[in-house]
Amino acid sequence: MLKPGNPPTISLTQVCRQIRDEFRKIYMQNVSFTVRDKDIKRFTNAFFASGHTNQRVLDGQRPSRVIYLYPPSMNVDILPLVELKMAYPQTEVTVIPGPADIEEQPYSQFNCELITHILENTSPALRHDVQASIISEFCCHHNSRFYLWYKPGHVPHGVDMTFDREGQAFTDQMRRLYNMTSFADLFGVYHGVAFEGIDVQLRNRIYDFTADTEADLPRGVLLWLGLAQTCQQLRTEFRPICMKREIILLWGEVTGYLHTFFPNVDGKIENAEFVPKGMTVVTPWRGEEEGDGSELDLLPIIKVGLCRQDFTCRFVHDKTSMNHVIEDGQYDPDAFAEFISEDSGSLEEVVRNRNERWLLEIATGVIKRIIVSNIGVYGPPQAEFYMKYSLSGPESDEGGEYSSTELYFKSVGLLEAWTWSVFSAFPTLEFEA
Known part of the structure; x- marks a missing residue:
């Protein structure tokens, strides 16, 4: 100025x-x-x-x-x-x-x-x-x-x-x-x-190498984003590579990351062209038997993921915590590995779902929040779908084979995503005005 x-x-x-x-x-x-x-x-x-x-x-x-x-x-x-x-x-x-x-x-x-x-x-x-x-x-x-x-x-x-x-x-x-x-x-x-x-192809190799550095470590910010703030040329050339790189985020940092880099403004995701190919979320589990109740809204992740056809999102346990469980010997580490694999699989199905009714209800705001917690632990996982109260539900099941919750998830293509036989309340539907 x-x-x-x-x-x-x-x-x-x-x-x-x-x-x-x-x-x-x-x-x-x-x-x-x-x-x-x-x-x-x-x-x-x-x-x-x-x-x-x-x-x-x-x-x-x-x-x-x-x-x-x-x-x-x-x-x-x-x-x-x-x-x-x-x-x-x-x-x-x-x-x-x-x-x-x-x-x-x-x-x-x-x-x-x-x-x-x-x-x-x-x-x-x-x-x-x-x-x-x-x-x-x-x-x-x-x-x-x-x-x-x-x-x-x-x-x-x-x-x-x-x-x-x-x-x-x-x-x-x-x-x-x-x-x-x-x-x-x-x-x-x-x-x-x-x-x-420097030749542009060589510069791109430098950018790729920089973005790959410490790529397997969880981070709440893009460690190498500072390089994109060095000058206008680097910002133009490196920022897309930086932001499109697959990212690993701690559970508590997901909301801040999405709000900072991919805010939802008037129903549109900004920087949609820079959405990463994949996101890995490290759960808050730190070796205890039960979860700590920390909640995460899955809906912003789903909305960002819809900007890219090949977007994936998976949930994993912290490697250091898993090693502590192995050293402690109190719990079976294989059990926790199985739990996180099952629960993560369900949530990944939700993120990847492209059912027409599902996409319409996200776009029109029928689905307001999807709160998940206690993922990958001995206790029952939680996934609460908060819907508008005016939702017109699916037709009733005259044969009594499905509950109303199961009928809804069947109508949006998610019936097979959940482990109904193990946790009847994973997920649940909650209605709001």
Whole structure:
């Protein structure tokens, strides 16, 4: 967001062409523009890019003062600022910590000073390479390390890549002030292949490898999602791979995961194109004989699963808890393995069901919640289907072969999903207004 020092007055430049031509130059020369890091490229392209379609109009009408808000705890690319200052040295650029940056970030003020001096004292060698467009990024890391990344096939023009002589004197002073041992502690020059220069097929292999890392561990968030937040290119390329990967979730984290990544807005699942191929839910069972009663609404999982034909969802016990049962010897671990297999099989049938009436009742909100608990334990599993009270049930069974609950599940294609002979109350129907 661009935040001029006096926002309302900019609308005066939009009244008519005459006022725009007369007032815009005065406005630009007297107002400081405060720019966040995420907006700096759009800002420089809008006001300072050479070869602009309105180049004649922009000449002499660019902002004379720019305040750059250095973001806390982030690695930033200051190349747009360097290019701006080189092309328009008369523009005053001030670097200050962002509003969220407080005393917890000890390097912030130091980094702001360094960036300011880099802009004011750029070395001839660095100027040469910037003008030649062979630098990919000029990264300032949050820990006060600066890295120049060169495009594939290019090397630095000179050795002193950062400061001129006056700037060098400043770094010597800063090094003594902050107990830096050498100039190399501050700057590194890299002329390897920047990530954007890597072949797209190789980048995809890197993404696949990253997404596969620790893929068999339960997680409440996508561990590697941070990579998708590095830059716009990585977000565009890696986020779909990241989100489509099969995921393992702890029982208590399923609701938060679905609400965050696949919220239901006005009856539609957002990010439906990124639904993972499979979801594994680790039950809350931790080795006890009975379940702890922890409940999970299965309906959001079903709705998300309907966005992808090959979606699967299974329930498993925690491996560590199973190992404790084996070591303890009090219970038969094979029994728990059998219990979770049977109960999970029933729930998987519900998730995979594509019966027309079933899908219609989900879409129209007849089914309001499906609460499951005590899955895979000695005690009876629970699956309570909460329905609208106005539900028109199936026709009665004149032969008395089926109960009303069994008739309903028969009508929606789920009669065979449940172990009726073992647990007559798995599942049950509950009606609400």
